[in-house]
Amino acid sequence: MKCSFCEQTLVCKSCNRPFQPRKPETLAGVYQPDTQVSCPECQKVLVCKMCGFIYGEDAEPKESQ
């Protein structure tokens, strides 16, 4: 699939493998800015190798209430 940010092939920066979501929730998370997406291969936060876009880390820290 393509990176939603740079529209190039989405490759995990951590393990250099193409991101292939196995669950619909994972795929949906890519298009939701405040959802953290983990790479199914290495379980790390997904970072686009091409543009460096981080899927999740730029989310606002959640305040515990």
Ligand SMILES: [Zn+2]
């Ligand atoms: Zn990208």
Ligand SMILES: [Zn+2]
């Ligand atoms: Zn990975």
